[in-house]
Amino acid sequence: RIHRLRWQTAIQKKSLNPVYEERFEAEVREDEIWKFMLNVEVFEYDKFSRDYSIGVLHFPLRGLRLGDGRTFWQDLKPAKQDSLGEILFTLNYLxxxxxxxxxxxxxxxxTNQSIIFYFLAAMFVKVCLVQHHKQVKKxxxxxxxxxxxxxxxxxxFDLxxxxxxxxxxxxxxxIPQYTSRSxxxxxxxxxxxxxxxxxxxxGQEHWIQMTRSPRRPVARWHLVT
Known part of the structure; x- marks a missing residue:
């Protein structure tokens, strides 16, 4: 049987070195601690979009003596992003x-399985221009x-x-979904x-290329995640 417990910290704003001081506890028998692994994933919070995974840590508890409350520093590894396809678009600033x-x-x-369900349907691309707490949608x-x-x-967009x-x-x-009742x-x-x-x-590179090449469309393929 697989045991999974999930916790989430509070959101820390406007800091490159956030301090949490939050505590999470789980009851685990000492003779079973070797079976468990601590998985930590750090996200960049985005009010208007999906949260972006900055990195992950997989920390096996096998062989550790944790009774003394030790502190560990570990490097995060890039999170694997599942691609749903690719999109080609140009950016041009006048x-x-x-x-x-x-x-x-x-x-x-x-080719993702969730898309096959919609294969006979139609799709569109919504573009949101976001600045601080304001957004314009088209x-x-x-x-x-x-x-x-x-x-x-x-x-x-005016910018x-x-x-x-x-x-x-x-x-x-x-994918548009039509509600029959209303x-x-x-x-x-x-x-x-x-x-x-x-x-x-x-995403950063494409934007920089656009700002350095005014009046010229800059095209690039991007993975959809």
Whole structure:
């Protein structure tokens, strides 16, 4: 039988060196401690998007004497991100007009099992421009889901030049769901990609390339997670 206990700390804001001082306890027999492993995952909290996994730690308790309450420092390892496919889009910033244009070109390799359920449905991409606690949302047209989808839809936002370093764009792959009783429409999010301020890896690199190449569309493939 597998025993799993989960805990979550409070959210620490505006700190690169957060201090928690939180305590979690579990009853474990001393002669069974060797069977257990402590898994720790650190997340960057995002109010408007999914929490981003910064890193993970798998710490086996085998061979440890824990009665004295020892303290351990351990390095985090990058978390494995499950890909739901890839999306190709361009970023283009016009400094004179102070406009950001996102052109969603193509989505491919949508082979995840959760997507197969929707295979005869349509999808769209919602783009959210987020700055601090404000966000502006726009979306593409509906497109039929296929292993490879060509969209070529353009979305533009007003974006003053001084805010380029404190804004991010989140692209959500969405499936519309129609509610028969009220006739209203809601949507399920299949996955997302984030670029801009506070991002890492490709999301940061794509944004920097755009800021260094004004008036020129910069294209890049991103993994959808």
């Amino acid at each position: 400094p004179t007009a102070e406009k950001l244009t996102v052109v969603v070109i193509k989505v491919k390799d949508m 979306k593409t047209r509906l497109h039929k889901i296929a292993p490879e989808i060509v969209l070529n839809d353009s979305i533009s 003053p030049h001084e805010h380029l370093d404190d804004v991010r764009a989140i692209l959500f792959l969405c 006739g209203s429409i809601r949507y399920d999010v299949l996955g997302q990609v984030m670029v801009g301020s506070g991002c890492r890896g490709p």
